[in-house]
Amino acid sequence: MTAIIGLAKRAKRLLRTLLSRCTKVYLSPVRRIDRVKTRERVVAITFDDGPCAAACSPDTHGGRALTDVILDTLSEFSARGTFNVVGDTGENYPDSAGAVSTPYWSGTKFDHYPSFGDDANGGAKNQPRIIRRIIDEGHEISSHGYRHIIFGESNRVYSARKNLGSFDAAAEDLRRLHKLMAREYGYTLRLHRPPHYVDRIPDGTTSFDVLASLGYQYLGASYDGCDWLPQSAGYDAEVRHTRAGLDALLARNPDALCGQIIFSMDGFNMALRSPVADGLRGMLEALTAHGYRVVTLSELITLSPLSDLAPGEAGFDKLAWLLARGYTAAFRDNTARMQKPVTRGELIAMFAENAPARRVELIEKDKTARVLPDIPVTHPYSGAVIWAVELGIIPDSAPLGADKPATHALLCKLAANYGAQTAESSAALTRGAAIDTLYELAVAGKIPPALKTGE
Numbered sequence: 472m473t474a475i476i477g478l479a480k481r482a483k484r485l486l487r488t489l490l491s492r493c494t495k496v497y498l499s500p501v502r503r504i505d506r507v508k509t510r511e512r513v514v515a516i517t518f519d520d521g522p523c524a525a526a527c528s529p530d531t532h533g534g535r536a537l538t539d540v541i542l543d544t545l546s547e548f549s550a551r552g553t554f555n556v557v558g559d560t561g562e563n564y565p566d567s568a569g570a571v572s573t574p575y576w577s578g579t580k581f582d583h584y585p586s587f588g589d590d591a592n593g594g595a596k597n598q599p600r601i602i603r604r605i606i607d608e609g610h611e612i613s614s615h616g617y618r619h620i621i622f623g624e625s626n627r628v629y630s631a632r633k634n635l636g637s638f639d640a641a642a643e644d645l646r647r648l649h650k651l652m653a654r655e656y657g658y659t660l661r662l663h664r665p666p667h668y669v670d671r672i673p674d675g676t677t678s679f680d681v682l683a684s685l686g687y688q689y690l691g692a693s694y695d696g697c698d699w700l701p702q703s704a705g706y707d708a709e710v711r712h713t714r715a716g717l718d719a720l721l722a723r724n725p726d727a728l729c730g731q732i733i734f735s736m737d738g739f740n741m742a743l744r745s746p747v748a749d750g751l752r753g754m755l756e757a758l759t760a761h762g763y764r765v766v767t768l769s770e771l772i773t774l775s776p777l778s779d780l781a782p783g784e785a786g787f788d789k790l791a792w793l794l795a796r797g798y799t800a801a802f803r804d805n806t807a808r809m810q811k812p813v814t815r816g817e818l819i820a821m822f823a824e825n826a827p828a829r830r831v832e833l834i835e836k837d838k839t840a841r842v843l844p845d846i847p848v849t850h851p852y853s854g855a856v857i858w859a860v861e862l863g864i865i866p867d868s869a870p871l872g873a874d875k876p877a878t879h880a881l882l883c884k885l886a887a888n889y890g891a892q893t894a895e896s897s898a899a900l901t902r903g904a905a906i907d908t909l910y911e912l913a914v915a916g917k918i919p920p921a922l923k924t925g926e
């Protein structure tokens with residue numbers, strides 16, 4: 472069973488890669504960050520589903536809590552982790568336990584962490600000592616949802632799962648954890664990984680809309696530590712497996728992990744074992760032997776926020792400045808695509824005010840409506856387009872042609888709205904020129920960012 476799931480996940484990843492090559496990409500203030508481009512040997516490790524006050528399984532550490540064992544190990548290597556925590560799964564009842572070694576191991580309708588019937592041993596609400604230790608030792612905490620409920624319907628693997636179903640329910644679940652972390656720990660969350668990476672919400676919105684409303688970035692991962700997947704040979708094989716993959720990769724190319732985000736667990740795998748308790752040491756040995764620093768996600772994206780533009784490359788400084796402040800200047804898949812011609816839809820998206828909230832408002836009112844003949848309200852730029860229509864920057868009844876090349880004349884109109892002038896030109900508008908104008912307006916304090924960060 473677990474081999475089939477492993478195979479299915481690999482096939483899905485391959486399919487996603489192939490699809491992403493021919494799927495349209497959109498600018499977005501929220502980017503799914505799977506990895507970043509850097510020549511430095513620096514990585515981040517994320518630990519999902521904790522905190523976990525339950526003992527390791529098998530108990531190889533004398534009853535010590537699993538999260539404590541992970542923290543002890545990180546500390547030995549001066550490594551910093553990113554703990555992707557839940558609030559409390561104790562509200563996810565009535566439910567029934569699924570069979571071990573299936574995706575329903577932690578519950579049929581919902582997830583329960585660290586395990587079914589043992590929710591009090593997990594969750595930021597229930598484990599203040601562990602949360603404080605994570606913060607005090609310089610690690611990062613990210614949001615994995617208060618109750619770890621998927622946003623919308625999942626694929627066949629989790630088809631029996633209940634989902635949150637609407638933008639409002641998903642935003643409310645995230646806000647609960649955000650408030651808990653602020654109130655109890657004085658900690659501001661900035662990142663979220665949707666449970667089981669389910670993005671589509673039945674009401675027509677997506678996880679990107681929800682994250683935008685909280686000012687979060689989307690925490691992805693690029694390297695699977697594989698400790699969620701049980702090995703039929705048992706615990707020792709699972710522990711060896713977590714290191715073997717890294718060793719093989721680094722032997723082929725010592726720079727292979729530069730800027731990557733490693734996925735790992737702060738909890739049990741489907742066979743109710745926790746190979747991370749002993750596997751993490753091997754991973755950190757392999758990484759440090761090759762000179763890697765293990766940093767928090769926020770440190771990683773401060774160093775280099777994008778996956779296709781490294782520090783020192785043309786356009787990097789201005790883009791990094793804009794992205795750190797929540798402007799819409801890069802694509803949803805965390806690329807800069809500096810060579811891509813700018814489209815009309817993209818240019819309007821860069822300069823629109825309050826576009827994420829406007830989009831959600833439009834969809835919640837009537838998800839079948841249209842903003843313009845060729846722009847349904849579910850279009851990623853609908854919030855930006857309605858802004859431009861209301862201000863008379865574009866006509867209110869003609870098709871927009873969102874994918875057509877943008878002109879300097881449109882840039883002039885957008886900049887003029889903020890009291891700035893740009894030179895007219897008949898030459899094709901480049902990404903660089905559009906970014907320069909946005910940057911100048913932002914530095915001068917004339918245009919507010921699309922995301923409200925740091926609240």
Ligand SMILES: [Zn+2]
Nearest residue numbers: 519520666667
């Ligand atoms: Zn999870």
